[in-house]
Amino acid sequence: MSEATPPEQVDTLIPEVQERVAGALRPVLRRWLDLRIEGREHVPTAGAVLLAGTHQSHADSLAIGTAVPRPTHFLGDRRLMGWPIVGPWLPRMGMVPLNRGEGDEDAMEVLARLLAGAACIVIYPEGSRSRDGRVHRLRSGLSRLAAATQVPVVPVAVAGIHEVWPIGSRPRLRGGRVTVRFAPQLPPPPPTPAGRRTFNLELQARLAELAGTTTASDFSPIRGGATAAGA
Numbered sequence: 282m283s284e285a286t287p288p289e290q291v292d293t294l295i296p297e298v299q300e301r302v303a304g305a306l307r308p309v310l311r312r313w314l315d316l317r318i319e320g321r322e323h324v325p326t327a328g329a330v331l332l333a334g335t336h337q338s339h340a341d342s343l344a345i346g347t348a349v350p351r352p353t354h355f356l357g358d359r360r361l362m363g364w365p366i367v368g369p370w371l372p373r374m375g376m377v378p379l380n381r382g383e384g385d386e387d388a389m390e391v392l393a394r395l396l397a398g399a400a401c402i403v404i405y406p407e408g409s410r411s412r413d414g415r416v417h418r419l420r421s422g423l424s425r426l427a428a429a430t431q432v433p434v435v436p437v438a439v440a441g442i443h444e445v446w447p448i449g450s451r452p453r454l455r456g457g458r459v460t461v462r463f464a465p466q467l468p469p470p471p472p473t474p475a476g477r478r479t480f481n482l483e484l485q486a487r488l489a490e491l492a493g494t495t496t497a498s499d500f501s502p503i504r505g506g507a508t509a510a511g512a
Contacts, residue, residue: 314343319460323464329432330401330402331396331423334405335411337442338442338448344442354376358378362376377391377402406481415489424477439460
């Protein structure tokens with residue numbers, strides 16, 4: 282963890298701040314996203330849970346946070362904290378900063394502490410936004426966290442979000458129709474490499490089914506690889 286982001290700042294969600302912001306933004310976001318929600322009953326209203334989401338846009342967290350009827354934490358690229366005005370507030374609104382492309386064990390420890398406190402956490406197991414709409418091979422972070430904490434995982438797909446905020450572009454003011462779909466909970470995997478691999482394959486297939494797309498055997502490149510800027 283960098284000196285600029287001590288753990289006590291990262292894992293402190295201020296409910297009053299998030300509730301005020303969510304209350305003000307939810308009607309605006311619902312209208313901008315023309316939001317549809319399916320399967321919300323699969324998200325527990327209390328207790329620790331991991332929401333494993335598809336990832337195609339910076340707006341994924343906005344859509345999921347609007348669809349979930351409880352405070353949520355989410356992993357976010359540490360660079361987002363440099364955004365004007367909003368950036369410094371992101372950790373206080375639930376973001377856990379992550380050094381993308383690196384093994385950030387400090388962030389994983391923060392998430393484990395949050396789950397011990399019955400938090401709801403959104404994680405994108407692909408690790409980076411998909412450029413082609415397919416659900417790419419899942420990285421190991423979520424399955425390791427679920428296995429270590431024995432917390433259930435709810436798959437969630439955000440359909441249509443790429444048209445609202447495409448990769449490498451600014452968000453489209455006119456918005457568009459977005460559907461957030463939740464699937465029934467998956468039990469956490471056993472804490473073994475084979476168990477985590479089986480879990481990842483099942484979760485990847487479930488996410489692709491939810492999103493109405495297919496799976497890919499390769500990883501989605503961190504920050505878009507060499508050819509995709511602005512990831």
